[in-house]
Amino acid sequence: MTRKSLLVGSAAALALVVTACGEKPDAANAEAAAEAPAEEANLPEISVSDAELEGNPFRQEWDTPYGVPPFAEIEDAHYMPATKKAILELRADIDAIVSNPEEPDFENTIVGLDTAGASLNRVLGVFSNITNTDTNDTLSELEAEIWPMLTRETDAISFNDALFTRVKAVYDQRDRLGLDEQDARLLELTHREFVRNGAALSPEVKAEVAAINEELSGLTTKFGRNLLLSTKAFxxxxxxxxxxxxxxxxxxxxxxxxxxxxxxxxxxxxxxxxxxxxxxxxxxxxxxxxxxxxRASEGEYDNGPLAIKIAQLRAKRAELMGYKSHAHYQLEPRMAKTPKGAEEFLLKVWEPGLERAKEERAAMQEMVGDEFQIAGHDWWHYAEKVRQDLYAFDDNALKPYFELGAVRQGAFDVASRLFDITLEPVEVDGWNPVVTAYDVKDANTGEHLGLFMMDMYARDSKRGGAWMSSYRNTSNINGDNVRPIITNNLNLITPAEGEPTLMRFDEVETLFHEFGHGLHGLLTQIRYSTFSGVDGPRDYTEFPAQILEHWAGAPEVLAEYANHYETGEPIPMELIDKMNAAATFNQGFKTTEFIAASLLDLRWHMLTSEEAAEITDAREFERKVLEEYGLLPEIEPRYRSQYFSHIFAGGYSAGYYAYLWSEILDADGFTAFRETGDIYDPELAARLKKWVYEAGGLREADELYRNFRGSDPTIEPLLKLRGFAEQPSEG
Incomplete structure (x- = not known):
């Protein structure tokens, strides 16, 4: 089982909420131990009989193309016995490390941890994905059982004194071990996670933190389920x-x-x-x-009390671990470093965005006149009318040029030109009939890099949003080169039978975005699954996804893939010019709705334990925060607290700002390509591939970016792309 699973938390890691994003992850259902530690002793006894495991697909070799799970053979009843058996095997793996009579060394301790629990990764890799794409009542009930079980196991590993003693012994002699860069990074990250997860806490504090983790696991799972049910009920x-x-x-x-x-x-x-x-x-x-x-704000699905309790428990846990707040704990290893650093950055963009939003509101009110006062439910509609009036541009005119198959091929062609890869469709049985699959290879050597699978359509059994995930992580230890199985998930509207799937341009950008995450998982050349693929701090991991969005709308790229689905005619340059001219329209609204949610996230998680204990009404807390920052009453934050699953049911707590932070990187990074005069510049593309998509978490995020770009990023390209370039700003 990988460190991502063991120390960061099985549920979150295996659902790969670290990638998230599209619109832009509702996150996976269970936080489990996604941010935490726990107790080594007193684990409950687990037993499972051979009879219970008879015929269980998770206990058999998968003789399937690319090692894809045999979805048709897996039944809901298989998950629990397979999980129990895999937990027992994980315990045996950990015990083998701890009880090894040999002196702790890199191989028997650090690599041993990286590879422990392989069978559990296999089960949870399927379970965490299926519960996001094709859930049902039985699976929801299983989530409520399985994630707390995993929380206890991951906590026990994080707080295992004998295990940490071995890890520390290896770490203390790190300069004398002759490790190569990847070995050294694995050792560094393993030790760091043990320390951050509280390995040095007293037994009494460990027990208290463990109890908090287990309670959080249940609460976050319930939060996600309430949101799904309330959304589908409307x-x-x-x-x-x-x-x-x-x-x-x-x-x-x-x-x-x-x-x-x-x-x-x-x-x-x-x-x-x-x-x-x-x-x-x-x-x-x-x-x-x-x-x-x-949604999820009243009745049996009311998430308000859950949000309060989650925030209180996280604040208490942070206090126990020596931090002022959960946000201080979360941001310590990230690029922003502190909550103040994240907030100050957001306000640099918030202020010009808010002023632009006021101008946009005035323009809509002028169009409406005295007929009525513009309200929140008018903004989308009248913003589009004003845009059409200003730019003679109707977004619907674009849709015939963005048919799903053509857009997908356009994204593939961009990746092929940038990174010298091929993507060929293959016949693979997926988890749902709509799933398509592609064999990704190195164009020069023909080497298999990974399997890429796409699930594009909304359905009642599927959570909302868009995200990238993984059924199998990458590793290459002792010559066993395991390549990844990566998925992209969108929620496009299923067209009427026989009709094409035509996309709005923002959906096109989302497809490119998630494909960027997918490439980050597919191209990795890191041999340890601990930091292979999508890895790095939250405010960096969106960068590989967001930079690819720039190619989606580049005129020279549109000319290649944006053809009318009926006539085959390429998209007219006049329409592209209008689209680009209108690109910064309504950026006041888009900026403030996003930053409002980001500030709300930070404020929930900047609460001290004492402050959090005083919160009794989630909506009232939210109202006060947003009024303090001056959000216009006509604009809703992109996510209100009761349905903010990114932060209350997934991996983005104190981290939703990361999308905008990463936008500094993607705007600055794509500007580098534009400055060369060639958006496929071979030298720059090679550095992007080597230091971003292949590098995983090999080095600290700011160093990886500098190795690609040649310098630190500046905020000016971001402000320019949002149409705020006239505003004064700091680098």
Whole structure:
């Protein structure tokens, strides 16, 4: 089992919430021990019989193409006995390290930890993914059992005194071991994680932290489930087509119930954004607006009390571990370093964004006149009207040029030119019939780099958002070269039968974004799974995804893949020019809604234990925070507390700012390509591949970036891309 699983937390690591992102991860369901430590003794006894394991696919060799899990053979009943057996094997692996009579050395202790628990990784790699893409009531109940079990196991490893003694013994002689760079990094990171997870705490404090971790595991799992259920429970059925005035024909077709004169609206993000932009029905827009923003905020699915309790427990845990707040603990190894550093950065962009948002509000109010006062449920719709008025540009005019298959091939072609790889479709049985698979190879040597699988469509059993994940991590120890199985997940609206999947441009960018994460996992040349693939601090790991978005909209790239799905005609340059001219429109809104959520995240997690204990109403706490920063009442934060699963059910606590921080890197990085005059510049692309996509967590994030770029990033390119370049800023 990898350090990502053992010390960072099995649930979060195996769901790969470290990548997250798209829109941009709702995160995985279980925090488990994603941020924490625990107790070595008193683990509950686990037993599983041979009869319970008979015929279990997880106990058999997988004679499948690329070693893909045999999804058709795996039943819900297989997960628990396979997990129990794998936990017992993990315990045996750890015991073998601890009880080894030989002196601790790099191989028998550090590499031993990196490779421990392989069978558990195998089970949880499937379980954590399937519960995100094709869940059901049984799987949800299993999550509530399995993640707390894993929390106890990971805590026991983190707090195992004998194990840490061996790790420290190797670390203390690190300068005399003759380790190469990857060996040295594995040792450094392993020791760091033990220390940060509290290996040196007293037994009494370890026990208290362990109890907190276990409680958090249950609470975060429940938070994610409440959000899923409340989101899927909201539906508006329309039987009068007149109520759908303004909606495009393809969107209406996607909403229509087969064989009935009925249309169903949901608050899945793709449906919500498209409806709020297109609909002329103000009353219905308000219903959708409230349905979206009030999810999980009342009744049996109310996440408010859970958010408070999670924040209180995290604050208490941070205090026990010697930190002022959970945010101080989380940011210590990240690029921002401190909560103050993250907040100050956000405010540099917040202030010009807020001023721009006020201008945008005024422009919409001028269009509406005295008919009514612009409200939150009007913003999407009238922002689009103003944009069309200013730029004679209708976003719907783009969709015929962005058919899913062509967009996907466009992303593949970009990667092929930048990184000398090929992606060929292959027949592989996936977890769902809509899944497609691709063999990724080195174009020069033909070497297999990994299997890439895509699941693009929304369904009731699938969580919202977009994300990258992994069924198998990379490793290469003792000549056993294991290459990854990487997935991308979107939630596109399934078109009517026989119709093409046409995408909004923001969905195109999301596809490129998640593919960037995928490449980060696929191209890795790190031999230890501890820091191979998607690795690094949260405010860096979005960079490899976000920089690829720039190629999605580059005119020379659009000319290659953006062809009309019916005529094959390339997208007109006039339309590209209009799109680029309108690109910074509504950036005030987009900037402030995002930063509002980021500031809200920081403030929840900057609470001291005493301050957190005083919070009794999540919405009131949220209101005070947002008023303090001056958020316009017409703008909702991108995520309100009750449905902010990134931070309360996943790996982004005190880290949602990371997307914008990474935007400094991606804006500055793509500017480097533009400065060469060639967005495929071979020398720069080679450095990007070597020091970013192949490097995993080989070095500290700022050093990896400098090795690619040749200098530290500056904030000016970010402000320019958002249309705020006229604002004074510091480098």
């Amino acid at each position: 539906k508006i059925e329309i039987t009068d087509e007149a109520e759908l005035a303004g909606l495009s024909d393809d969107f209406k077709s996607a909403l229509k119930v087969d064989g009935e004169d009925k249309w169903v609206l949901t608050v899945d993000r793709s449906v919500y954004e498209t409806f709020m932009t297109q609909s002329e029905n103000r009353e219905l827009r308000e219903k959708m607006f409230d349905g979206y923003r009030l």
